[in-house]
Amino acid sequence: MPEQITVLVVDDHPLFRKGLRALLATMPSVDVVGEAVDGKSAVELARSLRPQLVLMDLHMPGGDGPTAIRALAAAPDGPHILVVTMFEDDDSVFAALRAGARGYVLKDTDDDEMTRAILAVGHGEAIFSAAIASRIVAFFAGRPPAEPFPGLTASERNVLQLMSRGLPNDVIAAQLQLSAKTVRNYVSNVFAKLHVASRAEAIARARDAGI
Structure with a gap:
């Protein structure tokens, strides 16, 4: 039997948390130990619950994701962190990676890919959705992808x-x-x-x- 992965879900949208928990309930090796609605409460809950994996949104009231990721990643025996967000701009991606996230997927990722990402990061691997991976490759190759509509802030x-x-x-x-x-x-x-x-x-x- 595969080793159980204990998970803390962090997102300020109840419907998204509900949908994510429904997906996690189909994964026999995953055990959801708690939920948080912002970065600050995520850090506090992680200290008491000691999850192996945190599924973390980036933009939430009451404490932003990168700050919480940095605190969680710096803790002794801290959890692995998979970012699950709507944002795929370079600033968001690299802020999360610099803070210590091991993976980054978008909220509209299909269930199979989301499942693979959860299991991979839960076991200490690094994984990124295809759109994010292409940005990372382009960045390190010195070829930042051109943004559409450059006139927008x-x-x-x-x-x-x-x-x-x-x-x-x-x-x-x-x-x-x-x-x-x-x-x-x-x-x-x-x-x-x-x-x-x-x-x-x-x-x-x-x-x-x-x-």
Whole structure:
């Protein structure tokens, strides 16, 4: 029988945690020992529960992911950390890796790939989804991948990325820890810079560009 992997799930969205726990329940060698809704509580829970693996979102209220990853990775016999997030920009990827994450996958990863990533990082390996791996290879080869829509700021790009995943403004605001007004302003800027007149057009442009 394979060795059990104890897991702490860290994400501020209840529906995503529920879906992830449903997937973990299908894995006989995985035992979920707790859940946290932000980085600060994740560090506190990890000290008491001592999980082998932490599944960590990056952008959460009450303590950001990279800070929590750094604290967890620095602890004696600290857990292995797999980032599970919506963000695939270079800043997010390399901030997580520098902090000590062993793996990085996107939330829309299919169940088979997510399962492989959980088991691999749980056993101490490093693993990345295909989109993330290509960014890492390009970075170390000295060929940073060209970003689509270079006229967008980093914040506008993050908003567009979340829009392309079908999220409404209120959810985007919560995810990015911004006010609703700020998100509306970013959305207006995106429309202007992409020369589109509607959310549907902006989403179509983003998806065509691979965002």
